[in-house]
Amino acid sequence: MAATLDPAVLDRIAEARKRPEEGVRFFYEADSLKVEANGCSLFETGAVIMDYLAAHSNEAAVVSAEVIDGTDPEVLSAVLLTGADYGLTAVAVRPNSQGGGWLVATPSGTGLRLYEGQDCEALVGGVGHAGLADRIRQANTPRGCVFVATEQPVKLALATPGADVSEAVAKANSEGIPVFARTLKALYGLEMITWAPTSERSRAQAGFTPRSTVTS
């Protein structure tokens, strides 16, 4: 979904590195989920964070999480859209180490809409929800990436028109997503990591050999 809005995301994914051995730690602190990503990708942590926030979104006006030392901030839009798909208005505030700025994803009519900007004060002023605004203000210079979400209605009044995600997905479905050959090759390489080495026995295990030579 992120790639339908920004095909360059694929270039970043194509450079995926091996997962750090230390792995991810989740813990709870002051009504917020904390995630020590230790260099692990938002691919790994992002979706489950949104699942968690959605699961608890009816218990408080605003739910939040912070990811320390996460990587691949390019997929933030996809992470937030997962939340918006659950009916949340989901905000991410990036740390300065990852370029700063913010993204908002929200349900809109029958689809989803994504907004992006740099000025957090402008976001506070335009988010249209007191609880969200407070929490965003607190996250103004975060150590990690801060996620804030609410299932309550919001009245966004942002300077940016945002992107219609459903339209972008429909366009990608019918026209495709432009991608560099080298990126495609690298993505294909990632898929091939899941392929097992072959052998004569392995080839027989496809079953395209006469019955008499197959033992199982």
Add this chain to the structure above:
Amino acid sequence: MKMTDLRSFKGNLPMSKTASETDLPPFLQERLTEAAGGKEQAERVQGMMRPADELMRVESLKCFKASRLSFADMFSRRMVERNWRIILARSEVHADGSGKFVYNVEAEGRRMTYIARAYPWDGIEKVGRRADGALRDMFGALFVGEASEERIEREFATFDVKSEGDMRTTAEVIGWTPANRSSRHFDTVVDSLAAGKQPEADLAYLMRNGGFQSSGRNGSVSFHGIPRDHPLSHPFYADMFAIYLVRIFSIDLVNAIARRRNPDAAQLDRSIARNLGIGNSSGQGMCVALQRWPHWVATWVVVRELALAFTKNRAITANARSRMHAAIVHTIDIYKASDPQVEDYVTPNEEIIANLEAIDRWLDDADASSWNEFAKKVAATFDGETREQFNSLLIDLEPEFCDAIAPWLRSGSIRRRDFDPRMSVAVLRGILRRNYTWALEYDRTLVSTHQCFWYHSEDNGEQRRGERVIDPHEEFESFIDHIGLVQRLASVLTAYGDDARMGDVVLDHPDLHYAISRVQYLDGIPYAEIRDSVAHKDFIPADLIRFYHACLGMRGATPLSIRYVRGTFFQAEPLPQDLSEKTAPQTTQVSTQKEVQV
């Protein structure tokens, strides 16, 4: 997060619902009520639908036979009824058998282009397996719309790259149709025609389908990107049309090569050409598809079973008896014409023929008042394959009702697999109790129950099946074991309190995200899961491949090994010339596979 509830999940579980106890999707319920003539009759029909505990076993599914509700049959009727036109616009063929063909298609107000590129015969017989990569005897491309000359030439140039991974198309293309020659049949036919003679009449096919590459693969358009009002915006219609076009191309190609060799060469007689289908070999990857898209399986089965129950509820009239008699005679002809070569995994054709003849005799002195009674007698007397063959003929007896419920084959298949993070553990446990008792009670203590692991090979990602402990690479296992997955989910849930949410569970166990969403989204769908272990040592992939083939519309699918099934599509179906003359398609196809392929 609460993790205090350590109550055992299993124990005192209620019996799972039978299909007849499960609500039909509203669309089907409405069509049934209308056609049956009221709620009471509709309930009676529903009561004749077999329970999932019986129907969703591999032993039952493997016996399914093609019917009016199979995709190839529906697609053929559509081509005829809606007056499709397929015109060979231009062709060029060289002495070595290579060539380029361009077809124009007019279908329901839309124009499409199909192009086909033939390569010289390299002397290598190809089954059409994924590991073959770009090693094919032909490539074709079906465009969403009408393609320009420049675009056509660009696609031909792409084919000539002939290197998997380096060949890319665009979203203007619905898919590619790689295919391979039947070495024996193809050359035999060309030789006969070049000599001015017609070939022998009972050939099955000239080319074999090499796997329709579509829905995003190689850069082709996504299925969801095909405009909703496009005639191919329906599950498997593009696939069916693609292989139909390969069939037409194969006929045009032999005619063209023969003419190239001898300007006075004969051209294939239309009746012989009509009897040529397109060969198809399928491997065990089809089982993986069935496991990954269980709502497809559920959709196909519920539509078929409902149609069957509807007919069973009907009285045996003289007219219906007569039509059944004709259908049996025709079906016997198909079996007689086929040559399965290997019958180790199927009911032998001779046996099915004898059984159908017996059923036909029963028709003459039937004392049953309804088809339900008759079908019960058939089921009680004969094997599963005979039973399901007869059931398919029963389905064909009620074409109006079949056509009324057929739209569900599209609607039911495009369901999204959602995940509900707010669902409580208590609710999910309830779903598991309701829908998965059969899986939770499955005894996996014996290694044989999950002895096989399925994996993709570095040979182009080809799907293969190894044995745990014996074969290395178990860490490459891909998903197939739904029973193991559900049992693990139930086991993990014992560590959570009733109030915990799915969002909590996946934070701790992200690997269970898929399991939870599978259980969630299939809830309420009749016939949603295959109720056997596909990872079992004794599971025969060919059984589910045959089920898949029956749903697609293949006749006479026969396994050549436990993991490899072949058959023929579109044999005895209309040719483009027939379409222009609006010839009704046959309701069944002749299948004669006479070639050993490996």
